Structure formats: structure tokens, C-alpha cells
Amino acid sequence: MRNRLAIILFVPCVLVLALLGAAYSGNVARANQQEVYLDRLADAGYLVITARQSLTADDPAIVEGDLTRYRDVYGVGAAVVDQSGAVWASNGLDVDDLDERHAALAGRRGEAVLSTLPWKADRIVVAEPVYDGGDLVGAVLTVSEASSVSRSIWSSWGILVAAGLAMCVLAVVIAHRTAGWVLRPVRAVDAAMGEIGRGRLDARIPPSTGPPELREVITRFNAMAAQVEHSMHRQQEFVSNASHELRNPLNALMLRVEDLALSTPAEHATEVAHVRAEAVRMAHILDALLLLADDANLAAGAHPVDVAELVGRRVESWRLLAVDRHLAFDEAPEGAWAELNEIVLECAFDAVLDNAVKFSPDGGRIDVTVGTPADGDAAGMVEVTVRDHGAGVPPEELERLAERFWRSPGHGTVRGSGLGLAIASELLATGGGGLRLALPDGGGFEVRLRMPALAAEAVS
Numbered sequence: 097m098r099n100r101l102a103i104i105l106f107v108p109c110v111l112v113l114a115l116l117g118a119a120y121s122g123n124v125a126r127a128n129q130q131e132v133y134l135d136r137l138a139d140a141g142y143l144v145i146t147a148r149q150s151l152t153a154d155d156p157a158i159v160e161g162d163l164t165r166y167r168d169v170y171g172v173g174a175a176v177v178d179q180s181g182a183v184w185a186s187n188g189l190d191v192d193d194l195d196e197r198h199a200a201l202a203g204r205r206g207e208a209v210l211s212t213l214p215w216k217a218d219r220i221v222v223a224e225p226v227y228d229g230g231d232l233v234g235a236v237l238t239v240s241e242a243s244s245v246s247r248s249i250w251s252s253w254g255i256l257v258a259a260g261l262a263m264c265v266l267a268v269v270i271a272h273r274t275a276g277w278v279l280r281p282v283r284a285v286d287a288a289m290g291e292i293g294r295g296r297l298d299a300r301i302p303p304s305t306g307p308p309e310l311r312e313v314i315t316r317f318n319a320m321a322a323q324v325e326h327s328m329h330r331q332q333e334f335v336s337n338a339s340h341e342l343r344n345p346l347n348a349l350m351l352r353v354e355d356l357a358l359s360t361p362a363e364h365a366t367e368v369a370h371v372r373a374e375a376v377r378m379a380h381i382l383d384a385l386l387l388l389a390d391d392a393n394l395a396a397g398a399h400p401v402d403v404a405e406l407v408g409r410r411v412e413s414w415r416l417l418a419v420d421r422h423l424a425f426d427e428a429p430e431g432a433w434a435e436l437n438e439i440v441l442e443c444a445f446d447a448v449l450d451n452a453v454k455f456s457p458d459g460g461r462i463d464v465t466v467g468t469p470a471d472g473d474a475a476g477m478v479e480v481t482v483r484d485h486g487a488g489v490p491p492e493e494l495e496r497l498a499e500r501f502w503r504s505p506g507h508g509t510v511r512g513s514g515l516g517l518a519i520a521s522e523l524l525a526t527g528g529g530g531l532r533l534a535l536p537d538g539g540g541f542e543v544r545l546r547m548p549a550l551a552a553e554a555v556s
Contacts, residue, residue, distance in 0.1 A: 109267040117260050124252040133220055136238050139166065140174075140224040143236045147176040147185075147226050151233045156185040163187040174238045176226070177201070184234060191237055196223035200235035281310040285317055297325035342382055350375045369417075376417060383443050398527060400550050401441060403432045403478050404466045410445055411464055414453070432466050433550040434478045436527035441547065444520035445480060448531075448543045451516045452484040455541065460485050469546065477529070477546045485540040494533055520545070 143162060150158035156176075163174050164187050173189035181201055183191060191197055199205075200223035219239055226234040284301040291299035300321060301314045353375060357368045434441070452462050463483040469475075489497065498521045520543075521531045529547035536542045 103271075109271070110264055113260055113263050113267075117256055121253055121256050124256070125249045128248045128252065129220065132240065133222065136172070136220060136222045136240055137224070139170070139172070140222045140236050140238050143174060143176070143238075144224050144226050147234060147236050148228055150176065150185065151178060151226060152228055160185045160187075172238055172240050174236070176234055176236055178234045179232060189237065189239055194221060194223070194237060194239070196221045197235055197237055199223060200225045200237070201232065203232055278310075281314055284314070288317070288321065292321060292324070297321070297328055342378075346375065346378055346382065350379070372417075383439070398436050399438070401434050401436060401438050403434050403441070403480060403547070406438065406441060407445060407464060407466050407480055410442060410449070414446075414449055417453075432468070432478045434547040435550045436529065436547050440523045440527055441545075444523045444545055445482075447516040447520040447523075448482050448545060451543070452482050452486075452541070455486040456484040457486060468549075469544070476549050478549045480545040481542060482545070483536060483540055483542040485538075488535055488539055488541045491535060494535065497533055498531060517543070 143159070143166070146159045146162045150156055150160075159176055163176070163185055166172060166174055167187040173187060175186035175189040175191050176184045177191060177197055178184045179201065181197060203225050205224060219241055222236075222238045222240075224236045225232055226236060281301070288299045288301050300318050303311060303314055303318070350372070353368065353371050357365070357372070360368050449462070449464075456462055462485075463481070465481045467479055467481070469477055469479045498517045517531065517533075524530050524545060524547060527547060529545070532544040532546065534542045534544070
């Protein structure tokens, strides 16, 4: 945009300079030739006096001396012709090819032939009639080489070109400075938006940036950024406070559940296990909410993590929680290391696995694998795949599954808040990863957790 704006400012300036320069250079060329022509015309007027005396006295020697001196001093060829057109006196000038002498012998002064181009300025011919008492008795002809005129025109053009180039450079500088001044607020807004996108909610734009017409935009942007910062801080404070406040009652509830399990008859053990599993699931949700409320610490806490070991450990924990469902976990981890916060991966994996447990049928199977993505777009990533063999979802609902609080209409009877996949997606995004949702062949639902892989030399 800066270049386009600079071109808009620069091109009209160049066109104006070109038009004015062309007109002025033509005027300079004609003025130089006109000056020489008038000078030669004045010389011819002086020679006319001597030529009249010579023609009336019938003595060529009277004018020949002046013609010779004129050639020696000025280097200009000159001649006098009589009324018949024959050469009366000359200092070496050949008049046979001069058409101007016919106009002079007809009583008309030769007109100056002016050219605006230096290479077309050939010579300057002056033809002046000679009268004696009103009778035409001859003519005076002078021919000047135009080399000096051409050099003068070239010099004038050189000065004009140099001045034009200097003006063009100045126009470019002014255009770029003007474009930069006009676009400075746009760049400042872009930079501030980038800072806000990277988590620096206090980024602002100096109010004195750019032209007055854009300062109102800057003022409104700063006000909007301040409102966004205030809203985000309030949201983070609310989530953090709510998570902390819920943590104590949940811990107390889990202790009472454990006490109750010791005195509960065997026929009620299943219900107690369900309550314990729900309490553990809520604890994981609170952990995830606390992480999301303070995402600035997530990137700072990144370190090498053995993904296969962590996934295996979490799978064993979930075996105990889902023992009554007879779920079989086909765990096939491969050695893979990632660079992220370990708590982020634990919470995201638990949220995805909890979702798979809820939507798997009794006696169903959940496949958990760790490896490298097959598609080239995910190069340099580690992938954890969780697949259940439940009913799945319609293809048109797939893109909405990671939205907060959205639940498929077909799963309205299943307990849940619609936050599991959304929290997992946001947690992984803080470390440069993400979720990929798919409907695999053979039914069910598949979730792929991706995170940046650790370099091989860092692992060793």
C-alpha cells in the first residue's frame, strides 16, 4: 500500500515536470537560435550599407574588405549578390544552394528557420535586400554554422535534465515520506494488533501518530483495546476465582466419597465408583480452567516431555476409572518427545479421553496411539490419536465439536457440559499445537492431539 500511495503521489509530479520540461526546453532551443539570428541580422544590416555603396559605385572592392574582416573575426561566411543574382563580392561563401537569396532579391527578408531539436539545427542563413533610393539593387547573404547553437541547446538540455532528475528524486523522497506519514497509523495499528494477539493486552498506539484524520481512529482503537484488556482481565479473574473456590468443596466431596466407600455395601460399590469418577473428572476440568485463566505461564513452563510415557501413565489411571465399562485400551505408544507444558498435555489428553469414555458403548474399545502425523502439513509435530468405536456424529457437525458449550443434538442424554474438546483445543494452542477431529472408516470418532516435537539433538 505504501508503494501504491507513493506512485499516486510521484507519477503526477513526474508528468507535470516532463510537460513543463519539454515546453521549456523547446523555448530554450528556439530562444538560442533566435538570439544568434538577430545578431547575424544586425551584422547583415551593417554590411548592407557597404554593399549599397559598392553596387552603386560599381566597385566590388569597397565591400570585399568588410566581408574578409567579417570572416576573419567571426568566422561567418558572407556574400553580396547583384540584382541578377550573380555574386558581386564574397569571402568564400557559395550561394548557389541558398534558396533564401531568391526571397531577398524579390524584396523579402529571409525568415529564420528555428528547430527545437539540437541535431536538426544545421545552419543559420540571413538574407537582407539592398535598396538604393527605393530600388532593389542586390542582397547580402550570411551563413553561420549552428555547431555553437547546438552546443548551447545541448548544454541547456543537460541542465534541464539534471534539474529534472533532482526534482524527481526530491519527488520520490517527498512521496515516500508523505506515504509513510499517512500510513504510519496503519502500521502502528497492525503492530498493536499483533502484540495484542500475542497476549500483550496493554499494547497501545501513541495518539499523535499520523495525520489528524486518522488520530480519531487511533483514539477509538486505544479505547477498544483498553476495553478488551479490561474484559479479558475480568474474565481471567472470574475463571481463576471460580476454579479456586470450587477446588475446596470438590476436595471435601472427594474425601467424603472415599469415607463413604469404606462403609458402603458391596451392592452399591458401582454407584460409589461412578461418583468418584465424576469427582475426578471435575477435578481435571478445574485444572484445565486454571491453566486457561493463566495462559501466560503455559509457554513459560514448556520443557521436554516424553509423550509416550505420559500417555501410558494416564491410560493406566483411566483403566481404573472405567473398569465398570469393560473398555479395552489398545495402547501402542512409540517413543516421542515434545516441547510443552506437561500439565497442558495431561489436561488436554484427559479431556479427550473422558469424551471417548462417555460416548463408547459398554464393552467397547478405545484406541490410543502415539506417533508422527502422516500428512506433510504437520511435519515436526508429535501426534496422540484417541479413537472410540461409538456412534460418532454426523459429518456436518464435525466442525462445531470444538466450540464451547456446543453439544450434538443426538447426545443430549449423555452427561457433559460441551467444554471438553474446546478446553483441549485451547490448551494445545497455547503451546503451538492443536486438535484434529475426524470420522474414521468403520464408525466411531477420532481425535488427534498435536504438539511441537522436540529436536533429536535436544532429546539426546
